[in-house]
Amino acid sequence: xxxxxxxxxxxxxxxxxxxxxxxxxxxxxxxxxxxxxxxxxxxxxxxxxxxxxxxxxxxxxxxxxxxxxxxxxxxxxxxxxxxxxxxxxxxxxxxxxxxxxxxxxxxxxxxxxxxxxxxxxxxxxxxxxxxxxxxxxxxxxxxxxxxxxxxxxxxxxxxxxxxxxxxxxxxxxxxxxxxxxxxxxxxxxxxxxxxxxxxxxxxxxxxxxxxxxxxxxxxxxxxxxxxxxx
Amino acid sequence: xxxxxxxxxxxxxxxxxxxxxxxxxxxxxxxxxxxxxxxxxxxxxxxxxxxxxxxxxxxxxxxxxxxxxxxxxxxxxxxxxxxxxxxxxxxxxxxxxxxxxxxxxxxxxxxxxxxxxxxxxxxxxxxxxxxxxxxxxxxxxxxxxxxxxxxxxxxxxxxxxxxxxxxxxxxxxxxxxxxxxxxxxxxxxxxxxxxxxxxxxxxxxxxxxxxxxxxxxxxxxxxxxxxxxx
Numbered sequence: 001x002x003x004x005x006x007x008x009x010x011x012x013x014x015x016x017x018x019x020x021x022x023x024x025x026x027x028x029x030x031x032x033x034x035x036x037x038x039x040x041x042x043x044x045x046x047x048x049x050x051x052x053x054x055x056x057x058x059x060x061x062x063x064x065x066x067x068x069x070x071x072x073x074x075x076x077x078x079x080x081x082x083x084x085x086x087x088x089x090x091x092x093x094x095x096x097x098x099x100x101x102x103x104x105x106x107x108x109x110x111x112x113x114x115x116x117x118x119x120x121x122x123x124x125x126x127x128x129x130x131x132x133x134x135x136x137x138x139x140x141x142x143x144x145x146x147x148x149x150x151x152x153x154x155x156x157x158x159x160x161x162x163x164x165x166x167x168x169x170x171x172x173x174x175x176x177x178x179x180x181x182x183x184x185x186x187x188x189x190x191x192x193x194x195x196x197x198x199x200x201x202x203x204x205x206x207x208x209x210x211x212x213x214x215x216x217x218x219x220x221x222x223x224x225x226x227x228x229x230x
Numbered sequence: 231x232x233x234x235x236x237x238x239x240x241x242x243x244x245x246x247x248x249x250x251x252x253x254x255x256x257x258x259x260x261x262x263x264x265x266x267x268x269x270x271x272x273x274x275x276x277x278x279x280x281x282x283x284x285x286x287x288x289x290x291x292x293x294x295x296x297x298x299x300x301x302x303x304x305x306x307x308x309x310x311x312x313x314x315x316x317x318x319x320x321x322x323x324x325x326x327x328x329x330x331x332x333x334x335x336x337x338x339x340x341x342x343x344x345x346x347x348x349x350x351x352x353x354x355x356x357x358x359x360x361x362x363x364x365x366x367x368x369x370x371x372x373x374x375x376x377x378x379x380x381x382x383x384x385x386x387x388x389x390x391x392x393x394x395x396x397x398x399x400x401x402x403x404x405x406x407x408x409x410x411x412x413x414x415x416x417x418x419x420x421x422x423x424x425x426x427x428x429x430x431x432x433x434x435x436x437x438x439x440x441x442x443x444x445x446x447x448x449x450x451x452x453x454x455x456x457x458x459x460x
Contacts, residue, residue, distance in 0.1 A: 019285070045326055045340065047277040049286035055249070056279035056286050058322040060344055092288040096275055098433070101451060104380040105368050106390075110275065114290055138335050142426075150334040150416055160336075182440030186380055192445045194437040196372075198459055203328070203427035210412030215422045221331060229428055 019118060019169075035172045039115040040065040042095055042230040044141035048072060049090040063091065064137030070117055070165040071124075071133040091117045091165060095230040098197035102179035103186035109175065111195060113230075117170040121163035133162045144220025200229040249348060249399075265402045269345040270295040272325055272460040274371035278302060279320040293321065294367030300347055300395040301354075301363040321347045321395060325460040328427035332409035333416035339405065341425060347400040351393035363392045374450025430459040 046063045049056055064071040070091060097111040124130045134157075135146045152160065179193045202224040205217040216222070276293045279286055294301040300321060327341040354360045364387075365376045382390065409423045432454040435447040446452070 019282070019287070045324070045342075047279075047288050047322060047324070049277075049279045049288035049320075051281050051284070051286050052249070054281070055318040055348065056281050056288075056320045057249070058277050058279035058286075058288050058320045058346070060322065060324040060326075060342065062340060088285040090279075090286045090288045092277060092290065094275070094277070094290040096290075099372055101372060101375060101435075102379065104382075104386075105364065105376065106380075106382050106386040108368065108372065108375065108379070110292060110371070112275075112290065116288065118285065134335065138338065141340070142329055142331060142338065145331060145338065146335065149332065149338070149421060150336075150419060152334075152336050156334075156336040178436075178438045178440070182438055187440075189380060190445060191379060192435075192437070192447045192451070193441055194435050194447065196435050196451055196454065197433040198430060199433050200428060200430045203429050205331075205422075205424050205426050206408075207422070207424040208408045208412055210408070210417075211423055212420075215420060217422045217424065221422070221426055224426065 033167075035174065036115055036167065036170050037065070037067070039093055039095065039113045039172055039174070040070070040167075042113065043093050046070075046072075046091045046093045049092065051087060062137060062141055063093070064133065064135075064140040065167070066136055068167050069133075070167055071137045072121065072163045072165065073134065073137055074161050075159065086120055088118060088120055089165065096198055097176065098195050100175075100177070100179050100195055101193055102181045103184070103189055103191045103193050104181055107179055107181040107186075109179075111175050111177065111197075112173075113175075114173045115170060116172075117165060117167060119165045119169055121165045124162040124164050127157065129164075130157060130160075130162050133164060134160070142221070144218070148218055148220065202227055202229060263397075265404065266345055266397065266400050267295070267297070269323055269325065269343045269402055269404070270300070270397075272343070273323050276300075276302075276321045276323045279322065281317060292367060292371055293323070294363065294365075294370040295397070296366055298397050299363075300397055301367045302351065302393045302395065303364065303367055304391050305389065316350055318348060318350055319395065326428055327406065328425050330405075330407070330409050330425055331423055332411045333414070333419055333421045333423050334411055337409055337411040337416075339409075341405050341407065341427075342403075343405075344403045345400060346402075347395060347397060349395045349399055351395045354392040354394050357387065359394075360387060360390075360392050363394060364390070372451070374448070378448055378450065432457055432459060 044062050045060055047058050048061050049058050061072055093115045095113045100109040100111055102108050124133055138146045204225050205221050274292050275290055277288050278291050279288050291302055323345045325343045330339040330341055332338050354363055368376045434455050435451050
């Protein structure tokens with residue numbers, strides 16, 4: 001697991017800043033924005049990194065992505081969103097696609113897709129953009145719910161912090177390769193080597209126990225069952 | 231998605247330090263170490279947060295956990311592992327279990343299990359512990375591979391940085407509830423509400439294209455197919 005499993009820290013530039021410059025394992029770096037948007041579009045959960053009192057804090061949270069903006073939200077009481085204003089954050093989205101099982105432990109790794117976005121988030125106060133950002137964020141996780149569920153009212157909007165992060169400074173790493181020790185002396189060990197893919201898919205919807213009988217899950221929810229996530 | 235989706239930042243103390251003290255949504259906090267170990271045991275990938283040049287950096291990487299220690303590793307060239315020595319890190323492990331689809335968008339959330347561990351990692355230099363830490367880390371992701379594959383040699387060990395993080399300061403959040411707006415006026419909307427579970431499972435192994443024919447995947451790998459991950 002040594003060489004590439006945490007290699008997402010070495011990434012290719014979309015922006016060319018120092019922290020997104022490629023440092024190691026250049027073959028895994030992707031420079032195109034299409035790859036960034038593919039990775040972002042495949043998920044809905046990110047890990048938001050902030051600095052609080054000099055220490056890092058990494059929090060899972062949902063996101064929504066447009067062509068140029070990543071939206072994050074949370075309670076107005078949220079430490080990670082509100083207590084770190086006008087400071088750089090790092091948002092990382094990772095999809096784990098499987099294990100790479102090589103002949104040697106050293107060459108073991110993980111196949112994954114990872115996007116890292118850096119920037120100083122902007123707090124969205126304009127009510128039109130705030131509602132639109134929440135729509136994007138809701139639809140990213142649960143397509144169809146914005147038109148189906150009751151939308152946020154004024155009081156709920158006031159209780160919600162929405163942050164917008166430019167997708168200007170970002171990097172993408174995609175690793176999707178078989179083990180690469182087939183051409184080493186370890187091949188003579190006669191061991192099996194390959195990949196063990198990991199699949200994430202949606203199960204059957206589970207109705208709220210408090211739901212009155214006779215209300216079926218709508219097609220935009222029930223239709224996801226059995227389909228792959230990310 | 232507003233209220234609980236990034237609520238992992240509000241967590242219950244295992245240690246009682248300021249940053250692991252519960253701030254919001256106390257019902258979701260878990261104080262027992264058993265819950266911490268369950269969340270850590272269920273996965274193998276974490277998001278490591280470090281501070282570099284004053285900015286946060288969040289990197290996906292594999293981990294291995296013992297009763298009291300979390301092991302992380304990487305290349306000795308790794309920025310996140312080596313360029314932030316003797317500084318606090320935050321390691322977050324998140325398993326997404328599904329969407330909580332409420333009657334109102336505001337009450338939408340995510341069911342998940344999350345552990346956050348804070349501490350100053352110790353670089354492992356003792357060769358016995360280093361090998362043992364790599365064993366723990368390898369077996370966490372791929373049980374059986376430590377005894378099957380070729381173990382690290384001296385040169386490979388020298389090229390590997392192993393960090394040990396005490397599991398002393400940590401918090402756990404587990405959210406596994408149905409929507410909670412059944413007793414609000416929104417119930418009268420007659421909308422479906424419930425959960426859409428997400429399942430992660432192992433697929434069939436895919437042999438390295440360079441593998442000679444006649445070498446079957448061993449039982450400890452092939453036997454995982456169809457089983458759930460996390």
